[in-house]
Each structure stands twice: as C-alpha cells, then as structure tokens.
Amino acid sequence: MTRCDRVFGVATSVLLAGTFVCSSVVAASAATGPAGSHKPNIVLFFLDNIGYGDLGCYGNRDIMTPNINRLAAEGVLCTDFYIGSPSCMPSRGALLTGRHPVRNGLNQQLIDDLKQVGLPRDEIILPRYLKPAGYVSGCFGKWNIGFLPGSRPTERGFDEYLGNASGNCDYYTHVYRGRNDLFQGTQPAKVKGYTTFLYADAACDFIRRNKDRPFFCYVPFNAAHFPSPANKQPGQPAIWQAPDEFFHIYGDSPKTLDERKRYRAVVSALDAGVGRVLRVLEELGLRDRTLVILLSDNGAFMMPGRGLECASNRPLKGGGVTLWEGGIRVPCVVRWPGRLPSGGICREPLWSMDFVPMILKAAGLPLPTDRVLDGRDPTATLAGKAASPHKYLYWQWGASSAIRMGRYKLIRERQSTNRDWQLFDLETDIGETYNLAAAKPELAQQLKAEFDRWLKEAKADRKLRKHP
Numbered sequence: 001m002t003r004c005d006r007v008f009g010v011a012t013s014v015l016l017a018g019t020f021v022c023s024s025v026v027a028a029s030a031a032t033g034p035a036g037s038h039k040p041n042i043v044l045f046f047l048d049n050i051g052y053g054d055l056g057c058y059g060n061r062d063i064m065t066p067n068i069n070r071l072a073a074e075g076v077l078c079t080d081f082y083i084g085s086p087s088c089m090p091s092r093g094a095l096l097t098g099r100h101p102v103r104n105g106l107n108q109q110l111i112d113d114l115k116q117v118g119l120p121r122d123e124i125i126l127p128r129y130l131k132p133a134g135y136v137s138g139c140f141g142k143w144n145i146g147f148l149p150g151s152r153p154t155e156r157g158f159d160e161y162l163g164n165a166s167g168n169c170d171y172y173t174h175v176y177r178g179r180n181d182l183f184q185g186t187q188p189a190k191v192k193g194y195t196t197f198l199y200a201d202a203a204c205d206f207i208r209r210n211k212d213r214p215f216f217c218y219v220p221f222n223a224a225h226f227p228s229p230a231n232k233q234p235g236q237p238a239i240w241q242a243p244d245e246f247f248h249i250y251g252d253s254p255k256t257l258d259e260r261k262r263y264r265a266v267v268s269a270l271d272a273g274v275g276r277v278l279r280v281l282e283e284l285g286l287r288d289r290t291l292v293i294l295l296s297d298n299g300a301f302m303m304p305g306r307g308l309e310c311a312s313n314r315p316l317k318g319g320g321v322t323l324w325e326g327g328i329r330v331p332c333v334v335r336w337p338g339r340l341p342s343g344g345i346c347r348e349p350l351w352s353m354d355f356v357p358m359i360l361k362a363a364g365l366p367l368p369t370d371r372v373l374d375g376r377d378p379t380a381t382l383a384g385k386a387a388s389p390h391k392y393l394y395w396q397w398g399a400s401s402a403i404r405m406g407r408y409k410l411i412r413e414r415q416s417t418n419r420d421w422q423l424f425d426l427e428t429d430i431g432e433t434y435n436l437a438a439a440k441p442e443l444a445q446q447l448k449a450e451f452d453r454w455l456k457e458a459k460a461d462r463k464l465r466k467h468p
Helices: 009-018 066-074 088-097 126-133 195-209 259-283 352-362 441-464
Strands: 041-047 076-078 136-140 160-164 182-184 215-219 290-296 332-335 344-346 393-397 400-405 408-412 422-425
Touching (some): 041 259, 066 259, 088 352, 126 136, 136 195, 160 195, 195 215, 195 259, 259 290, 393 441
Parallel strands (some): 041 290, 076 344, 136 215
Antiparallel strands (some): 076 332, 160 182, 393 400, 400 408, 408 422
C-alpha cells in the first residue's frame, strides 16, 4: 500500500487550520524516548461508519483528509485491522472493555439508549481500569452503550462527558427521536454548534486543563454516521451536513443535493476536528508523551437509494452490519513516538479489543484476573517485531458468523445469496469473490470446528457473570 498525503493547494488552508505541525521527526528505529519514561497520555479517536476506502492514507483520491494522512505518516497504518462487531453499539462495548460482544453481553444494536442499560453494569471499561494509575478521563462524543442511571459515562469511570447519548443525533440540532440527545455529565446540555467541533473543542479544553497529569481522552465522533428522519426536525431534509467552508474547499455549493459531495464535506470536517486535537498536543509539548489511536467503529454502510452509496469500503466487499470484510475491516492508525516507527505499515491481523491490554501495559497496570480479555497487547506487532498475537479472530452477529486464521476466512453471512459456510483466501482474494469451501473442505471444517468451540466458551463465560 502506498501513502497518499496529497497537496491540495489553496483549498488545503481551510483543512489545515486545525492541523498540527510537527517540530520533530521520530526515527523509525527509535526504541527509547519520552514515551518510555512516562505514563503516556492516551487520545483515542473513534470515527463513526468511516469506510476502509474513505481516507486519503487508505487510497482515497477524492476526499481531503490531510490531518489523518499526516498522523498515518508519523505512525503505523494497519491494513488488516478489525472491529469487534459490524454495528455501532456492540463495537463500542468491545473497544472499551477489551472483550468480545458475545462475551461482554452487548451483542445487539439497541434502539433507545435512554431506556435501556446497554453494556451490562458488571463490565469494566477502560477509564475505570486506569484510575489506580492516576489517570483523569474524559469522553467527548457518541456514547451509545446505554444511558440509564448507572450506565452513563461519568458513572462508569469517566470524570467528564459531553456528547450524544444515542447512536444518531443531528449534527446541529442534536435531536434524536424527537428529543435533545446532547448531555453534559448526566444532564441535558443546551450547547449550540456542529457536533464534530463541539467534541473536538471539548477534548482540547480537557487536554489543556490536564496537561500536567496523565489523561485518557476518548473522542468518539458521531461523524460521519448517516442522516435519517430519526435525527431530523419535522420537515427537515435527511441530508449530510457540514459547515459551509468544507463544501467550498471542493468548489461545491453548501446547497448541493449531491450526496457524494455532501459526504466528502462531512469527512473533511471530521478530519479537521482530529487536527484540532492533534494541534493542541503539539502546542502543549505533549506530542511525544501521547499515544494516539484512530479507528472506525465499523465499515461504511452501503445502502443504495438511501444516500449511503457515497461512502467507500473499496476494495472490500459489503459494508456495515455484515461480516464481509467491508463491515468489519476498518481504517486504523496508531502513533506512539519513541515506541512505534513513523511511516510504518502493519499487515498483521489485529482487532479493536487489543487496545485495552496495550493501554493497561503502557500505564504500568496489570491485566484483570477476574475476567477474560479477548485482546492481546499488539505493541510488538505494530512495531514490526512480532507476528499477530492472534491465531484466530472471531465474529458472531445475529445469524452471521465468521472466523479468520492467517490468510483464510470462513464466513456464513445472512445477507448473502449463499447461506452456507464460505471460505476465502484474503491474501489473493480481498474482495471475497472465490469460495474455496469445496476445494479445501478439511480447512473449512477445521475453522468451523474452532468457531463452534470458541462460541460455546464465550457464551458460557457470559452466563457465569450475573448482570442486570
């Protein structure tokens, strides 16, 4: 894969208004440095429904994402990175617990966060793990794992929260299902502004106030997601929204109804929000002491006729809510000066649940002994010093199931015309076109047996844990 940090001429000035400027270059061979002698700060960007082919560093030639491109050039870009679920809510639970949705009890997409617990309350999420190491934690963005009392961010370990409780609030009105969905702490918030920049600016303020102590800053943007009648006022059109300047950089009118043009404005605004946070790290001299992780919660939704065909998972098959590669393989970039190379590319299979053990180890904390983590510390793999810590990766979503072992993937996808198990060689067939199940029946049976074993074990583990 080649990097593509393009030069956009005059238009770039708008995007780079929030861009960080590097004052130093991290050598690819660096093994020691500031990150090795301090508890690192953690910034975790979680993008919403951004497809594998939506970013410039992943080959997109249409959407301007200079901030994320530069982050990739200064860190490690992952080509075979997976999420725990192809849907927003269980994907978030898996990221924050380090436990598979089958194991942590949140393996479905609930409709109304304000009326449902969501992630079982016995599950421990990352900010609570980090407390003993002296970390202060803030969450700024889309929560979407349950918002009943006892389930809200500041009741699960975060010290601060500003964001939308549910999965799909409007960028400007903050409405979802006819009500305000924006909260500060546990109370409704009456704050005006475009959500991407509300969340980015809240994260920047949090970082400035906590620059002298270790912090965990979780920024789960609600962009891009997708527009729908559920997050619009009566009579308001369900279209992608972004500030006018992000249409102008392409020479487009903010009034255009072209969904592709509107979508790229949303993604470029998202990139600028990432840039604002990265610039603050640079300004405060925190860049070299901060582990930055950026990934998407699932693949882009591909739904022609609903304005969703404008996103891209190319060259992958399928999209969100499927277990095809386009639903679960996502963009992921990791920058950790002094510990990971700049300009690195990791082609080993990893997944989002790996970040909990990685961050705990970085903070000098032990792994929990009272529960199973499905993640494994990927630091050596990201540094190019070890193969993937996983022999197998597993997914189970409704009636769909999948398992990956090395280059091979066995899948039974409910949205496929073929409902039987299918086998693909992802090394030679990334688009999952040629079913090898008949040609390699022993391998297919081996993978199916392993999947069945894992599913039984993970379900049994969940049943052992009593939860509301």
